[in-house]
Amino acid sequence: MIKWKNRSEFWITGAEIAAPGRKKPAPGCIHLKRGIIEELVWKKSVETDLPVLELDGYLLTPGFVDIHTHLREPGYEEKETIATGTSAAIAGGFTTVACMANTDPVVDDPSVVRYILDRNEQAGNCRLYVIAAVTRNLEGRDINEFGLLREAGAAALSDDGKYIANARVMRSALEYAGMLELPVISHCEEISLSAEGLMNEGYYSTKLGLAGIPAETEETAVYRDVALAGLTGSRLHVAHASTAGTVEIIRRAKERQIPVTAEVTPHHLTMDDSMLQDYDRNLKVNPPLRSREDVDIMLDALSSGVIDCISTDHAPHNEIDKEVEFDLAPPGMIGLQTAFALLNTELVETGKLGIAQLVALMTESPARVLGIPAGTLDKGAPADLAVIDPDEQWVYDRENNRSISSNSPLIGRKLTGRVQGVFVGGKWTSTV
Numbered sequence: 001m002i003k004w005k006n007r008s009e010f011w012i013t014g015a016e017i018a019a020p021g022r023k024k025p026a027p028g029c030i031h032l033k034r035g036i037i038e039e040l041v042w043k044k045s046v047e048t049d050l051p052v053l054e055l056d057g058y059l060l061t062p063g064f065v066d067i068h069t070h071l072r073e074p075g076y077e078e079k080e081t082i083a084t085g086t087s088a089a090i091a092g093g094f095t096t097v098a099c100m101a102n103t104d105p106v107v108d109d110p111s112v113v114r115y116i117l118d119r120n121e122q123a124g125n126c127r128l129y130v131i132a133a134v135t136r137n138l139e140g141r142d143i144n145e146f147g148l149l150r151e152a153g154a155a156a157l158s159d160d161g162k163y164i165a166n167a168r169v170m171r172s173a174l175e176y177a178g179m180l181e182l183p184v185i186s187h188c189e190e191i192s193l194s195a196e197g198l199m200n201e202g203y204y205s206t207k208l209g210l211a212g213i214p215a216e217t218e219e220t221a222v223y224r225d226v227a228l229a230g231l232t233g234s235r236l237h238v239a240h241a242s243t244a245g246t247v248e249i250i251r252r253a254k255e256r257q258i259p260v261t262a263e264v265t266p267h268h269l270t271m272d273d274s275m276l277q278d279y280d281r282n283l284k285v286n287p288p289l290r291s292r293e294d295v296d297i298m299l300d301a302l303s304s305g306v307i308d309c310i311s312t313d314h315a316p317h318n319e320i321d322k323e324v325e326f327d328l329a330p331p332g333m334i335g336l337q338t339a340f341a342l343l344n345t346e347l348v349e350t351g352k353l354g355i356a357q358l359v360a361l362m363t364e365s366p367a368r369v370l371g372i373p374a375g376t377l378d379k380g381a382p383a384d385l386a387v388i389d390p391d392e393q394w395v396y397d398r399e400n401n402r403s404i405s406s407n408s409p410l411i412g413r414k415l416t417g418r419v420q421g422v423f424v425g426g427k428w429t430s431t432v
């Protein structure tokens with residue numbers, strides 16, 4: 001455990017630093033002053049009269065940024081609260097989180113935006129951005145007052161959990177959001193096609209006798225929204241992309257300079273539909289785990305830049321919700337605390353992805369998608385950092401899980417790479 005008494009000005013020395021834009025981590029030192037990064041020098045030590053935190057053997061990165069989290073408060077505090085969700089976040093190395101609007105009440109009114117920001121201020125774990133709803137009560141009909149929501153602090157707009165079925169409503173939303181320079185995040189799911197589906201449609205859905213959700217459920221929805229982004233010229237972000245076809249649509253849209261970005265979740269990068277053979281309800285997610293081929297293509301799409309970033313889609317549900325028949329279980333898994341360790345274990349350790357690439361995909365890239373000042377180690381940036389032991393093996397279990405919910409297929413799994421703590425605005429919190 002790293003012991004450190006907070007100070008307003010000091011150096012961190014000795015660590016390997018993974019900075020976005022660099023191919024590999026390298027030894028470096030960072031000068032932090034009043035919550036801001038003052039200087040980064042690429043050498044192992046510095047001569048200074050200031051206090052020094054020696055982090056030999058650790059990996060130092062910008063604090064991770066998650067732009068797709070469900071914190072469940074207000075309304076579903078039995079599943080998660082802002083305090084517990086952000087506590088899980090910092091234990092996973094996240095210093096900035098953006099939370100989705102499908103709470104109760106829905107984030108469709110400035111007072112709810114302010115309430116969430118106030119609650120986060122009280123929790124004091126990390127930075128929080130609020131994603132407000134596109135439509136009143138997520139009903140897909142009446143567009144909210146985006147101007148007032150932005151004034152209250154909303155950073156983006158999304159009806160996540162629901163697809164805005166009416167194309168005219170989506171077009172108007174994009175036009176209005178575009179004027180305010182707010183991105184619209186779309187949960188792309190043509191519900192009339194996925195209706196009764198429980199898992200990816202393919203070999204395993206046939207084998208298991210579970211109703212399938214074809215890839216086209218996602219792709220037809222992505223195609224429409226990309227077309228509308230082209231029509232309006234407004235920023236569209238595709239949430240949880242999961243299929244090869246989606247990658248192809250986004251690749252072509254980017255070639256045509258349509259302002260679209262996309263994210264993929266840690267589970268869609270590491271888990272496939274063959275894993276559902278044990279009917280583990282914690283593997284029931286939306287969009288569903290896809291085929292192995294899709295999983296491989298998602299990884300390629302990250303490397304080539306077609307998919308922009310990694311987001312968790314942290315979705316807490318209680319055990320009682322999941323302890324039902326497979327078809328009744330609500331979709332979703334938690335992921336803030338394990339995102340880095342899972343991807344480090346499955347992708348970095350196996351040589352499929354470089355550690356510096358992974359760090360960039362969890363820091364600078366998601367911050368750029370939302371246009372928020374985070375995820376870099378540039379001079380003048382907020383002093384938000386994650387300190388990681390890249391070799392520590394640990395078991396994620398009910399004891400160290402910080403979420404109220406424990407709906408993760410990784411409970412009991414041994415993972416490699418553990419976040420030791422974070423600096424948020426230069427203030428240290430140990431998380432082990």
Ligand SMILES: [Zn+2]
Pocket residue numbers: 160161162187239240286
């Ligand atoms: Zn969604």
